[in-house]
Amino acid sequence: MPLNAPQAGKSGKSRIPGISGQSLMQHALPSRPRILVVKVSSLGDVVHNMPLIHDLRARWPDCEIDWVVEEGYVDLVRLLPEVRRVIPFALRRWRKRFYQAATWREIGAFRRALREDAYDAVIETQGLLKTAVVARVASRRSSAPVIGLANATQGSGYEPAARLFYTDSVTVPRQTHSVRRSRLLGAALTGLAPPEPPRFFGPGARALHVGDPLWAGLPAHYAVCFHATAGAKKKWPLASWHDLGRRLADEGLTMLLPWGNEAERRAAEEIAAGVPQAQVLPRFTVMQGFGVINRAEVVIGVDTGLVHIAAALCRPTVEIYTATWRWKTEGYWSDRIANVGDDGVVPTVDEVHAAARRVRGQGI
Numbered sequence: 001m002p003l004n005a006p007q008a009g010k011s012g013k014s015r016i017p018g019i020s021g022q023s024l025m026q027h028a029l030p031s032r033p034r035i036l037v038v039k040v041s042s043l044g045d046v047v048h049n050m051p052l053i054h055d056l057r058a059r060w061p062d063c064e065i066d067w068v069v070e071e072g073y074v075d076l077v078r079l080l081p082e083v084r085r086v087i088p089f090a091l092r093r094w095r096k097r098f099y100q101a102a103t104w105r106e107i108g109a110f111r112r113a114l115r116e117d118a119y120d121a122v123i124e125t126q127g128l129l130k131t132a133v134v135a136r137v138a139s140r141r142s143s144a145p146v147i148g149l150a151n152a153t154q155g156s157g158y159e160p161a162a163r164l165f166y167t168d169s170v171t172v173p174r175q176t177h178s179v180r181r182s183r184l185l186g187a188a189l190t191g192l193a194p195p196e197p198p199r200f201f202g203p204g205a206r207a208l209h210v211g212d213p214l215w216a217g218l219p220a221h222y223a224v225c226f227h228a229t230a231g232a233k234k235k236w237p238l239a240s241w242h243d244l245g246r247r248l249a250d251e252g253l254t255m256l257l258p259w260g261n262e263a264e265r266r267a268a269e270e271i272a273a274g275v276p277q278a279q280v281l282p283r284f285t286v287m288q289g290f291g292v293i294n295r296a297e298v299v300i301g302v303d304t305g306l307v308h309i310a311a312a313l314c315r316p317t318v319e320i321y322t323a324t325w326r327w328k329t330e331g332y333w334s335d336r337i338a339n340v341g342d343d344g345v346v347p348t349v350d351e352v353h354a355a356a357r358r359v360r361g362q363g364i
Contacts (some may be wrong), residue, residue: 006174010267016193018184019170027145027189032062033120038055038135039182040089040126041070043305045288047312048178050080051198052186057082059190066117068134081202087113091130095116107298115139121189124148124166125182132162147185155182155328178329197333209291212283219277222254223356224292224310226301227271228264233323234302236346238270241348244300245275248356253297254282258289298356303329311337316359322346335359 035056039049046069056063064084069077071088078086090106097103102311114137124135127149135146150169152158153176161171170188172181174351183194209215227241245255255278257268265280271280281292286306293299301307311331312315319330322343331337338355341347 003036012229016184016187016191018176018180019172019188027121027143029060029189031060031118032064033060034064034117036066036068036114036119036122036135036138036152037062038068038122038131040123040127040131040134041073042070043073043076043345044303044308044310045126045178046073046076047308048303048329049182050200051179051194052123052125052182053080053082054199055183055186055190055192055194058195059192064117068114068131073286075176076335079201079205079208079296081204088135089278091104111137118144122142122146125185125303125325126164127152127156127158127162129159129165132159132165133334136165145189147189149181151303153181155325175327177327177332205313206294209288210294212291214282215291215295218256218292218295219254219279221252221297222256222279222295223248223298223300224237224256224258224296225271226299226304226307227256229302231323234304234321236302236320236322236352238267238274238275240349240352241271242274244352244356245271245278247349247353249276249278254279256292256296258292259283273310298360300352300356316356316361318355318359320347320352 003141032236037052039046053065056065065082065085066087067077068087068089071090074088076084077083094103094328095109105333118139118141120141121144122135122138122140124131124146132148146166147168147170148166149158150163150164151172153172154174164361170185172184179198187194229235248255256276257271257278258281259268261266268280272280289306293313293315296315298316299307299310303324307317307319308329311319314336316336317331317337319339324343326342330339336359338359340355
């Protein structure tokens with residue numbers, strides 16, 4: 001039996017670990033199906049949704065895949081050559097300018113984009129009412145399924161009313177990794193167990209923005225330390241960053257500190273003040289972030305989107321967890337990724353430093 005073949009149960013029905021036999025679908029798709037994927041945000045969730053695209057292509061090599069995503073992540077999704085068309089979704093901006101004529105023109109254009117092709121299947125992996133509505137509005141062939149989650153998973157947003165807009169709901173374990181959650185929805189359609197390890201970006205991502213003029217003055221050897229996050233409880237203590245930075249400096253690594261807003265810039269400056277040769281980076285976009293990540297000797301950071309990008313690129317990465325469940329988003333697909341801490345368990349400097357040495361191939 002092939003490694004990724006579904007397992008047969010006593011009833012003769014195919015089974016895939018993580019979803020019930022009742023969730024496996026009997027829809028007959030053409031050899032070159034058109035499939036719409038709806039996953040709009042956030043940064044880390046969009047990255048963790050990418051293996052689904054590779055799974056669909058593995059089942060139907062000639063399938064045409066479109067993806068609805070928040071407008072800020074359009075360029076990110078375009079790194080996947082397997083995606084034919086990226087459809088921008090701008091609900092946040094539309095809400096702020098709801099009564100402007102330009103907004104309604106954009107909404108009309110968005111709706112037309114959803115109905116430009118008749119899809120053979122729609123997979124909605126967000127589990128929210130707004131995304132379920134988008135999935136159902138898309139043009140479909142007769143009997144084409146709209147597939148979504150039947151239940152909430154721990155630590156992820158879910159609105160039960162979304163099920164009203166699905167034709168097929170897939171039950172997954174309550175504790176399911178973000179990557180696997182999306183892949184199980186695809187597996188219910190393909191009938192194939194998701195192969196490991198998961199794949200993320202296309203080959204062009206490894207060279208993206210490496211030669212950007214913004215990074216012309218970077219030191220030869222450095223560690224990028226993503227200290228900032230929207231959730232205060234997810235941060236790592238200032239004193240810990242100082243101690244870690246001094247240890248990295250002793251090993252010849254310059255600590256580079258990114259930031260995204262003024263509060264984060266001040267925090268970066270506060271960390272840099274206690275670390276020899278540490279540098280506060282200029283502000284950069286998500287896409288420019290690939291350049292500094294790909295040239296780093298190690299990436300160390302809290303549970304945030306750019307750290308998940310580093311892990312998806314299989315760069316030497318240490319993911320620090322302090323107030324979120326590690327099992328939900330940790331990078332498990334490469335020995336170049338280390339995950340330390342957990343919900344309510346703040347890792348020590350010794351643990352983070354040892355992990356950084358390990359992923360760099362230096363041992364403990």
